[in-house]
Each structure stands twice: as C-alpha cells, then as structure tokens.
Amino acid sequence: MAWPSVPILKEGDVLIASIQSALTDVDLVALRDALVKQVSTYRTRGVIVDVTALDVVDSFASRTLRDLAHMIRLRGARTVIVGIQPEVAFAMVQLGLTLEDIPTALDLEEGMAFLGAR
Amino acid sequence: MNDSIQVTKLPPHSMRDQAASTLLSELVAHLREHRTDLRQEWAQRITTARLLTAMSEDEVFNEATAVYDQYVEALETGTFEALQAYARNLSERIIPRGVETHEVVGIVLLLRDVLARSLFAKYQHDFAKLNRILDAYEPAANRIANTVAVGFVQERERIIREQQEAIRELSTPVLQVRERLLILPIVGAIDPQRARQLTEQLLHGIRATRGKVVVMDLTGVPAVDSNIANHLVQTVEATRLLGATVIVTGLSPSIAQTLVNIGVDLGKMNTVGDLQGGIEQAERLLGYKVVPTTQQDDARSGG
Numbered sequence: 109m110a111w112p113s114v115p116i117l118k119e120g121d122v123l124i125a126s127i128q129s130a131l132t133d134v135d136l137v138a139l140r141d142a143l144v145k146q147v148s149t150y151r152t153r154g155v156i157v158d159v160t161a162l163d164v165v166d167s168f169a170s171r172t173l174r175d176l177a178h179m180i181r182l183r184g185a186r187t188v189i190v191g192i193q194p195e196v197a198f199a200m201v202q203l204g205l206t207l208e209d210i211p212t213a214l215d216l217e218e219g220m221a222f223l224g225a226r
Numbered sequence: 227m228n229d230s231i232q233v234t235k236l237p238p239h240s241m242r243d244q245a246a247s248t249l250l251s252e253l254v255a256h257l258r259e260h261r262t263d264l265r266q267e268w269a270q271r272i273t274t275a276r277l278l279t280a281m282s283e284d285e286v287f288n289e290a291t292a293v294y295d296q297y298v299e300a301l302e303t304g305t306f307e308a309l310q311a312y313a314r315n316l317s318e319r320i321i322p323r324g325v326e327t328h329e330v331v332g333i334v335l336l337l338r339d340v341l342a343r344s345l346f347a348k349y350q351h352d353f354a355k356l357n358r359i360l361d362a363y364e365p366a367a368n369r370i371a372n373t374v375a376v377g378f379v380q381e382r383e384r385i386i387r388e389q390q391e392a393i394r395e396l397s398t399p400v401l402q403v404r405e406r407l408l409i410l411p412i413v414g415a416i417d418p419q420r421a422r423q424l425t426e427q428l429l430h431g432i433r434a435t436r437g438k439v440v441v442m443d444l445t446g447v448p449a450v451d452s453n454i455a456n457h458l459v460q461t462v463e464a465t466r467l468l469g470a471t472v473i474v475t476g477l478s479p480s481i482a483q484t485l486v487n488i489g490v491d492l493g494k495m496n497t498v499g500d501l502q503g504g505i506e507q508a509e510r511l512l513g514y515k516v517v518p519t520t521q522q523d524d525a526r527s528g529g
Contacts, residue, residue, distance in 0.1 A: 190469065194429030197467040201460040206467070213469035214436055222469075 114139045116146060121153040122223055124216070128161055133168050140176040147183045154223035155180050158216055160191030170205035177210045188212065190219040249362040253345070254302040260344060265294045268333075268340045275336065277329045281320070289316065290333075297337060301366050306373050313377030321382055330378045334371045341367070398424040400431035406438040407508050409501075413446030421457045428461060432470050439511050440465060441504040445476030455484045462495060471496065471511065475504035 113135050117124045125143055143155055157173065159165065165173075177187035188211040192200070200206070213219040257264065269290045272278055278286050292312070300309040317330070345363065349356035397420060401409050410428055431437060442462075450458070462472045474497045477485070485495075498504040509516060 189467075192467045192469075194426070194433060194464070194468065197429060197464040198425055198460065200467060201463045206463045212467050214433070214438075215469075218436075218438075218469055 116142060118150055118152075119220075121151065122220065123147065123150065123152050123155045124158065125155070126158040126160075126216075130162065130164070131169070133172075136169055136172045140172055140179070143176060144179045144183060147180055147185050152185050154185055155187045156216065156219040156223070157187065157189050158191045158219070159189060159196075160193070160215070162196060163193070165192070165196050165200050165205065167203065167205060170200060170203075170207060174207060174210060186211070186223060188219045188222050191215055245358070246362045249359055250301060250304075250366070253359060253363055254298055256344070256348060257298045257301070257341060261294065261298075264340055264344055265290055268294065268337050271336050271340060272333050275332065277332045277336075278320075278325060280323045280325055292316075293333075293337070297370055300370050300373075301363075304366070306369065309370060310373055310377055313374045314381055317378045317381035321378075321385060327375070327379060327382070331371070331375045334374045338367045338371060394420065394423060395427075398427050400427050402435050402437070403505065404509070404512070404514065406436060406512055407441070407505075407514075408432065408435060408437040408439070409441045409443060409505070411443045411446065411501075416447060416450055416454050418453065418457075421454050421461075425457070425461045425464065429464060429468060432465065432468050437470050439508040440470055440472045441475055441501065441508050442472055443475045443501045443504065444478070444481060445501060447481065448478055449480040450484055452484055452488050455481065455488055455490075459485070459488075459490055459495070466494075473498055473504045473508055475499065475501050 113131070114125050114127050117126070123143060123146060125139060127139075131139070143157075146152070147155065157176070159173075162169075173189060177189075180187045189207065190213045192212060211222060213222050265287075269283075269287050272286055272290065273283065281289070293316075296309050296312050300306055320330075342360070342363070345359055346356065349359060397414070398410070398412065401411070403409050408428075408431060410424070410431075412424065416424070428440065428442075432440065442458075458474075462474070465472045474495060476499075477497060496507075498507055506516075
C-alpha cells in the first residue's frame with residue numbers, strides 16, 4: 109500500500125485528514141485505506157476530512173469520499189467532510205454529486221463541534 | 227467615403243492637405259475674431275430651440291463658451307483628445323440633471339450651423355473659395371459632432387451599466403439576523419443571471435459569516451420556470467455541502483407546482499409556510515429561544 113500524501117492527525121478521539129493540495133486518484137484511495145485502517149488502531153470516534161484546499165471534486169473523488177464515510181461508519185466511527193468551497197459545492201451539485209447521506213460542515217471547528225455533539 | 231469621386235478633381239494628397247490646412251487656419255482666425263458674436267448667437271439659438279432646459283441661462287452660456295473654445299481648438303489642431311475628454315466630463319456633469327441625447331446632439335449641430343452660416347456670410351462673394359473652405363470645415367465639424375455625441379452616449383451607457391450592476395447586487399441581499407442565521411429575501415422575477423448571482427452571494431455569504439441556517443424567503447416571487455426551480459434546488463444542495471441548512475419559506479402555489487413537476491426530493495427540502503415560521507424554526511435549530519421580556523421578568527421574580 110502506498111503511503112498517503114495527506115497527513116493524518118490525531119486530536120483526542122478524532123482523526124483529522126487535512127488535504128493540502130490536489131490529489132491523484134491513487135492518493136485518494138491511499139488516504140481512504142489509511143483512514144479506514146487507523147480508525148480502529150486509535151479507538152477513534154470520528155473522522156474529519158478537510159477539503160478546503162481542493163479546487164475540484166470530480167465524480168471519482170466524490171465516490172471515494174462517500175465510500176470512505178460508509179466504510180468508517182461500518183468500522184464504528186462517524187465521518188464529516190469540511191471546507192468545501194462555494195464554487196466547488198455548486199459544481200458538484202450540477203454534476204449530481206451531492207454526498208447525500210454524509211455530514212458536512214463549514215470548517216474544521218464546525219466539524220469538531222459536530223462530532224463533539226454526538 | 228466620397229474619396230473615389232473627389233480624387234479625380236482634387237490635387238494630390240500632400241498639396242490638398244496643405245491647402246486645407248491653410249484654409250483651416252484662415253477659418254480658425256475668422257472664428258476667433260468673431261468669437262463673442264457667434265457664441266452669443268449660438269446660446270441664443272439653444273434657448274430658442276428649447277434645448278438644455280434643465281440648465282439655467284448662465285450655465286448654458288458658460289458651457290457654450292467652453293464648448294466653443296474647445297471646438298475651435300479641435301478645428302485648429304485636428305486632434306480630438308482634449309475635446310473627447312471635455313465631452314466626457316461635460317456628460318458626467320449634465321447626465322444626472324436629465325439632459326437627453328437629442329439635446330446634446332442638437333446643440334453641437336446648432337453650433338455647426340451657426341459657424342457654417344457665418345462662413346456663408348463672409349465668403350458669399352467668392353463662391354469657389356467658400357466651397358474650398360467648406361471642404362475643409364465640414365469633415366472636421368462632422369467629426370467633432372460625432373466625437374461629442376459618441377462621448378455622451380458612452381458616458382450614459384457607462385452609468386447605466388454601473389446602475390444595473392448595483393441593482394443586481396442589491397436585488398439579492400444576504401442578511402444576517404442572528405449569529406449564524408442568515409436570511410435571503412427574494413423579491414421579483416428570477417432570471418438565469420439573477421439565479422446565478424443569488425447562489426454565488428449566498429454561498430460566499432455563508433462562508434464569510436459562518437452561517438449555519440439560511441432562511442430563503444420566496445414570498446415576493448410569483449412564479450419560476452423549471453430551470454430556475456432546478457437551480458434553486460441545486461442551491462439548497464450546495465448549501466448543505468458547505469455544512470449549512472436552508473429553510474425555504476413563502477412558496478407560492480405556482481412555484482410549489484413547478485417543484486412537484488420537476489420531481490423535487492422533499493427529503494432534501496425543508497420548507498415552512500411563511501418567513502416568520504421559517505425564522506422560528508431556524509432559531510430552534512440553532513438553539514435560540516425568544517422569550518418576551520415581561521415573561522422573563524416574571525420568571526426571574528418568581529424564582
């Protein structure tokens with residue numbers, strides 16, 4: 109397995125994956141696998157994926173994020189996607205990529221609040 | 227251009243230009259000499275023709291003086307930049323006072339006529355010379371009229387564009403009514419451009435104010451077509467991706483029908499009857515509770 113190019117930080121019982129730059133499909137899949145793996149290692153309750161730096165979210169990225177959230181749910185934790193940019197959000201909706209059953213939040217702080225409230 | 231007809235009759239370019247410039251300087255000298263009379267007559271004719279009624283007689287006379295001097299200078303130098311700048315400046319000053327395009331074109335043409343007539347009077351005994359003078363005068367005068375009119379219209383269009391932009395921005399305000407609670411009142415018809423702008427302002431407004439709940443009030447919108455309805459639904463979904471919730475209020479029967487026709491997923495749309503209900507629900511979502519001050523006092527004194 110390739111080592112993910114996205115740093116994964118542990119903050120209490122929450123894992124934070126902060127995407128810093130555009131990712132290739134391979135990077136995304138690596139990130140998904142790493143997160144799903146680490147969820148049980150640290151007895152994690154929630155995962156935050158910060159996509160503030162992404163200018164484009166295509167169908168593959170959107171599907172990978174959705175799979176990631178579903179897999180993490182099956183492993184007993186919750187996922188919240190934070191920091192989707194306004195332009196990216198509208199472009200995604202126009203492509204029909206609405207991430208329907210996945211929680212979203214404005215930024216990292218909101219994401220933490222969301223996970224803390226559960 | 228008439229060049230193809232004239233070339234056969236007239237001397238070659240350089241000589242013709244030279245002759246024209248001599249004639250023009252003679253012409254300019256004539257216009258300078260009779261400046262006072264001609265300007266007076268022009269101002270007189272502006273008043274008679276009931277042009278520039280929005281301005282006082284003194285103002286008309288002052289502007290007439292300035293325009294006259296600019297006009298003669300443009301004739302003399304053959305450069306129009308100064309005149310153009312002056313025309314733009316003048317337009318900027320007089321457009322807000324309700325001066326119309328036909329008035330501006332009218333006064334410039336009047337000046338052209340006044341000057342042409344003084345040329346007729348001066349050269350009436352030498353018809354050949356009059357012809358040559360007019361050959362030099364007319365193209366320049368027409369170009370001046372053109373420059374002023376175009377300058378005026380451009381200035382006007384610039385103002386109209388600015389106002390349209392301002393109206394468009396004002397037409398979709400995103401207002402914060404409480405911490406993290408935004409309202410987006412929409413009044414009037416929504417065209418595709420306004421819909422785009424609305425989405426953009428809403429999404430950026432949410433980021434800028436860290437909005438959590440948005441009440442989109444459509445009370446003032448009688449009807450939308452299916453494209454716009456679709457766009458509104460997409461806006462609601464995009465808002466969710468930013469982590470905010472939209473409550474739609476004030477849907478008219480016609481819009482409700484359009485939404486049902488395009489098969490909107492009601493699970494995604496949070497709708498409330500009117501704006502008040504929408505704001506109340508938003509407050510509940512955010513954990514606010516609005517209590518009348520009298521009740522609050524009662525509760526405090528009782529406890």
